[in-house]
Amino acid sequence: MSVLTDTFTIAGDVQIPKVAFGTWQIPDGSEAYDSVRTALDTGYRHIDTALAYGNEESVGRAVRDSGVDRDTIFITTKLPAEIKTADGARQAFEKSQSGLDLGVVDLYLIHAPWPWNAIGSDHRDGNIEVWKVFEELYSSGRARSIGVSNFDVDDLESLTAATDVVPHANQIRWFVGNTQDETTAWCQQRGVLVEGYSPLATGELLEGGKLDAIAKRVGRTPAQVALRYLLEKDVLPLPKSVTPERIRENADLDFTLDADAIVELDAIRD
Template identity: 70%
Template sequence: MPVLTDTFALSNGVTIPKIGFGTWQIPDGPKTYDSVRTAIDTGYRHIDTARAYGNEASVGRAVRDSGIQREDIFITTKCPAEVKDPAGARHAFERSTAALDLGPVDLYLIHAPWPWNAIGSDHRAGNIEVWKVFEELYAAGSTRSIGVSNFTVADLESLTAATSVLPQVNQIRWFVGHTEPETTAYCHDKGILVEGYSPLATGRLLKNREIAAIAGKYGKSVAQVSIRYLLQKDILPLPKSTTPSRIAENADVDFELSAEDVAALDALDAGGI
């Protein structure tokens, strides 16, 4: 599947495969190991995990056992959302890299601008302190690129005004009907790649009749059209599944949606999903 070998170029020149395999809510152990091995065997070369997922060790083992050269697989992990101090950030990175056991990571993200139990609270000062640690890790070559997740325009502006390295990625919730236009436009303007997690709205899109009607024209599934839509918007999709057939289906998106069908999907934003 050629799209699995296509790449976006980050602002620092690092290339990142255009589709990532997400591992959120996949438990550590055989579930994660088998899913990641299946994804790699299918042709995925970009695996997304996080300290908070608790499955980094299984991700790392699956990558090591895959037989694929380490430099040919792109690994993302994330600093926990509740960590907002330099010592905590350093410790989290050490724990993540030890669990993965894959050497330098390819992308390290601040998981959210606030702790999950205090969404929307103000941690701008803490994010700046954590980002300075990220800049040190990046300068040392411990991570090839750095970024953020769940950051709004205001969060990004606060961070970049007080630091030196512009985030190379912002990973946000992004799917048909929920396209975060303000944040997306800002990131594209600044050269920050947008990654879209939950590209199927954690399964909710699969029953959508409008998307199903479009999918029928192409002989594709709702999932495939939904993932293709992100790619045509220059958003990097991070589909997740533990089912081998769906892992393969989600990557089989080497087709082109017409401008008319993209516009029809755009219109679903106003109506909501």
């Protein structure tokens, strides 16, 4: 078994591959297409995109052209953060599903609890309205699982108090030194899968040599140590790259970190 085909289980019986290939900031067109094709050729079976990324069409085309059985590929996409109405959510889902052209969406996420231009503002009522549409998509089978992104404990509690389906996943910024302990604990205690985006801190973790000694000791690269750390914590990493060598390096995670390494990594603070 490879870590790329190992899975977590969400939504009762949905198998979600433990490592996702992230496509944030990868432009639509050849860059998105080529990087997703490289990821699939490497063995990734979980591709993460979003309507806001503007690259769903290229992602979908890469999946269709890959020759890999669609049923073995897990596709995540997201509702734009500024959409907080039921009608807006339905229209955005239709747009994503049409753009991807891959049939059922495997995981559909609310991209954030507030619009990006008003971080921290209160949209609890809007999130509840949108989530009820997500529940419809889930119950109808158009989305195999549903979740949120960038939600903290307060966001999660207000949402779950007013709705029926507890989110199956919460995708948050999570990396060595920035482990969002309170949100992570809340989710894991309730069976909500935590997914970690920016697992290399957008490259910052690879600077300054913070991970070099551990990497040397275990015979791996700092990036591999950083990504493996998430898996050791039952957090799903979403590494992103457009460089074929990096895409392959980020997938080579079939090793474990010893207890000493975990203690050292736990002690690092952002």
